[in-house]
Amino acid sequence: MSSLSSPLVACTDVSKSYADGDQAIVAIGEVSMEAHAGQVTAVVGPSGSGKTTLLHLIGGVEHADSGSIVAAGVDLGELSSSEQTAFRAQHVSFVFADLNLLPVLSIYENISLGLTLLRLAEPEAHRRAMSALDLVGLADRAHRLPATLSSGERQRVAVARALARESTLVIADEPTAHLDHDLALEITALLRRLAADHGSCVLMATHDRAVADEADQVLRLEDGRRTH
Ligand SMILES: Nc1ncnc2c1ncn2[C@@H]1O[C@H](COP(=O)(O)OP(=O)(O)OP(=O)(O)O)[C@@H](O)[C@H]1O
Numbered sequence: 001m002s003s004l005s006s007p008l009v010a011c012t013d014v015s016k017s018y019a020d021g022d023q024a025i026v027a028i029g030e031v032s033m034e035a036h037a038g039q040v041t042a043v044v045g046p047s048g049s050g051k052t053t054l055l056h057l058i059g060g061v062e063h064a065d066s067g068s069i070v071a072a073g074v075d076l077g078e079l080s081s082s083e084q085t086a087f088r089a090q091h092v093s094f095v096f097a098d099l100n101l102l103p104v105l106s107i108y109e110n111i112s113l114g115l116t117l118l119r120l121a122e123p124e125a126h127r128r129a130m131s132a133l134d135l136v137g138l139a140d141r142a143h144r145l146p147a148t149l150s151s152g153e154r155q156r157v158a159v160a161r162a163l164a165r166e167s168t169l170v171i172a173d174e175p176t177a178h179l180d181h182d183l184a185l186e187i188t189a190l191l192r193r194l195a196a197d198h199g200s201c202v203l204m205a206t207h208d209r210a211v212a213d214e215a216d217q218v219l220r221l222e223d224g225r226r227t228h
Pocket residue numbers: 018019020025026027045046047048049050051052053054
C-alpha cells in the first residue's frame with residue numbers, strides 16, 4: 001500500500017471543456033488534487049459543477065485538455081485509447097447508482113463477469129465473488145436475478161463487484177443516489193471498508209452531506225473549479 005506521502009492519484013492544473021455550439025463549457029478548470037490509498041475522498045458540489053467529469057478523467061474514461069493526471073503510477077495523459085482501456089481493466093472499478101447489471105445473469109454471475117478481465121483462475125474468481133457477496137450480506141442471494149432484489153440490495157451488488165475486483169482505484173459516481181438515509185450510510189460504510197481492508201483509493205461523487213461527512217477528505221467543486 002502507498003504511504004500517505006505518495007498519493008495514488010495526483011491531478012495538477014487539470015482542465016476539460018466541452019463544445020456547446022460555438023461556446024466552450026469549462027467542465028473542469030485548473031483543478032489540482034491528491035487522493036491516497038486506503039482513504040475515501042468525496043467530491044461534492046452543485047449539479048453541473050464537474051464531479052462526474054473529474055471522475056471520468058481520473059478513471060481514464062476521457063482525456064483532459066491540459067494539466068496532468070497520474071493514477072496508480074500511470075501518467076494518463078500519455079495513454080492511447082487502447083492503453084486507457086487496459087488501464088481501466090487493470091486498475092479501476094466503477095460503482096454507479098444506476099448500475100448496469102445484466103438482467104439475465106444471477107448476481108453471482110454479474111460479479112464473476114467483472115472478474116473476467118483479470119484472468120483469474122476459476123477457484124480464485126469464485127472465492128472472490130463469494131467473499132464479496134458475503135461482505136455485503138448477500139451470499140444467500142447469490143443465485144438470484146437482479147430484478148428480484150431491492151434497489152438497496154442491487155446497489156450492494158455494485159459495491160460487491162468493486163470489492164471482488166480488489167481494484168487499486170474505485171470510482172463511485174453518486175453510489176447512494178435513490179437510497180434512504182440508512183441505506184446510504186450502509187453503502188458508504190462498505191466503501192470505507194473497501195478502502196481500509198484492500199487499501200483501495202475510493203473517489204466518490206455525492207450530493208449527500210451525511211455521506212460526504214464519512215469521507216477522509218472532501219473536495220468541493222463549483223463551476224468546474226475547486227473551492228476547497
Ligand atoms: N459530454 C458532454 N458534452 C457537453 N457538455 C458536457 C458533457 N458532459 C458534461 N458536460 C457539461 O459539463 C459540466 C459538468 O458536468 P458534470 O456531469 O461533470 O457535472 P456533475 O457535477 O457531475 O453534475 P450532477 O451532480 O448533475 O451529476 C456541465 O455543464 C455539463 O453540462
